[in-house]
Amino acid sequence: MKTGWQTKTLGEICDIERGGSPRPIQNFITADTNGINWIKIGDATASGKYIYKTEEKIKSEGAKRSRMVYEGDFILSNSMSFGRPYIMRTTGCIHDGWLVLHQPKVDPDYLYYILSSDLVFDQFDRLASGSTVRNLNIGLAKSVEIPYPPLPEQQRIVGILDAAFDGIAVARANAEQNLQNARALFESHLQSVFTQAPLSGVEGRGAGWVEKKLSDVCAITSTLVDPRKDEFLDLTHVGAGNIESLTGVFVELKTAREEGLISGKFLFDESMVLYSKIRPYLMKVARPHFNGLCSADMYPLAPLPNEITRDYLFYLLLSKPFTDYAIQGSARAGMPKVNREHLFEFRMLLPDVKKQAELAAQLDALHEETQRLESLYQRKLTALGELKKSLLHQAFSGAL
Structure with a gap:
């Protein structure tokens, strides 16, 4: 570890509490716009950093049996998308499938990146592996150790990761769009064979159909x-x-x-x-x-x-x-x-079998090219994911 860095547990740098679920939950869900946000894993996205809104709300009586979280709080999934962190950009209540990390004594973006890293996930995974149902409780989460550099160093690391991850996000978006385009090209040509050819036959332009x-x-x-x-x-x-x-x-x-x-x-x-x-x-x-x-x-x-x-x-x-x-x-x-x-x-x-063979050969060639492009873009997406992991590893081992 880099000189001047410390190692601290999550329990030392923030207060950790578990969510609560009023039961039966269906008795507390409300369509009232004045209800309290009910935060579920479906309100987050796999690649998102923040939670801005919720699909459901609960009555105020339900909030008394749950846990309120506020803008700026970190919430951590302790079951479904195991160990995945999100930063709140709204207020609401969390059920017992979440942990909340209050008042972190660390740069918020630094904490987000460290919680997103394999360094922390591997600890979560190891600590929870002995339980019958793989989830995180408060005690396990508090015991997780993280590298704790001085605040200016935390902010420097965040600046480097922000810039790098912005570039990776652009590259990923381009690769995903190219992947969609490759699939769309094949599907478009496939459909044109079977939607336009019959029409041309009806109009007399497709002799032999x-x-x-x-x-x-x-x-x-x-x-x-x-x-x-x-x-x-x-x-x-x-x-x-x-x-x-x-x-x-x-x-x-x-x-x-x-x-x-x-x-x-x-x-x-x-x-x-x-x-x-x-x-x-x-x-x-x-x-x-x-x-x-x-x-x-x-x-x-x-x-x-x-x-x-x-x-x-x-x-x-x-x-x-x-x-x-x-x-x-x-x-x-x-x-x-x-x-x-x-x-x-x-x-x-x-059409006659000769024309069928010709059309099928064209589709086979395009399908093969589409598969080649899909493989290429999937490899790019995998490489970008590995690059993110590598950058996080370097950042928290003091190599950046």
């Missing part, structure tokens, strides 16, 4: 099998949760044996397209590159030869016209689901 139903171009040829049988035990199983929305990327795949499957599953092969009939707005469609089993909540669709290519069918099922149609026919209590009859009644204008 023919109106067909989905049942004319693909079918479900698989039957349900028992995944407990020896011949199926080591086949890969695909459920809706194993497919990323829109991209069709497979995640966290396991075999029937590993999952301990007992209910009937569909066999599929790599000539098929898998479509999740549950919650069609999630757009979970995939082109398997292996043979396996899929959930009974998925349709293994086999393209009919010379009618539709597998790749074109894949993108058709991701298109807005089809998704809107599927959503309209899936309304049911509890779980939106597309039934077979509705699925196969979908009508579209379809």
Whole structure:
């Protein structure tokens, strides 16, 4: 540690108290604009520093059973977003999922940065690890140690971190916007293929486009099998949760044996397209590159030869016209689901298979480029997060 710096506990530099919850809370929530702000974790943002307002208010009787906090107070989540600090920019009451740090004997921004660092979080994590429910109590929070330089040094560190973090915030915003733009470009082109092409066919500009139903171009040829049988035990199983929305990327795949499957599953092969009939707005469609089993909540669709290519069918099922149609026919209590009859009644204008292959190849190329850009921007975002951690580590080890 740097010469002239001390080590102090949070209990030495501020008063720490726990929030309180009037119960049952629903009896104290009020729509009265004169009610007292009721501060919940949802009123904060993951990347935000301050809490400015609340969505709910409580009656004054509820405030008597809670804990008031004031502008400038620090509040610390002791359960959900564990150890995350926020600075109050309003007054209100906190429930017992918060700790409040009053009257810190330290620069407020310095305290915010140190509480946001791994140096403090690692202590929180270690101290709370022995409890059945991982949360912070007052005693644990008070015992956390922080580096305590003289006030001018605290302010110097804050100035450096403020400038650096402002630059990082701009770079992060740019990377996030670029990430959104890359995704939007692919989605825009995907939708243009299936919204503009049919129109051009109607107007006579799309020679060779023919109106067909989905049942004319693909079918479900698989039957349900028992995944407990020896011949199926080591086949890969695909459920809706194993497919990323829109991209069709497979995640966290396991075999029937590993999952301990007992209910009937569909066999599929790599000539098929898998479509999740549950919650069609999630757009979970995939082109398997292996043979396996899929959930009974998925349709293994086999393209009919010379009618539709597998790749074109894949993108058709991701298109807005089809998704809107599927959503309209899936309304049911509890779980939106597309039934077979509705699925196969979908009508579209379809080009010949040569044109299908051409359009699908264009979409594949754009999708590949989008994935490359997404990977690039995700790496940038990760690097920026690591840079913040590195700067905080340097700051509180005296290296800045």
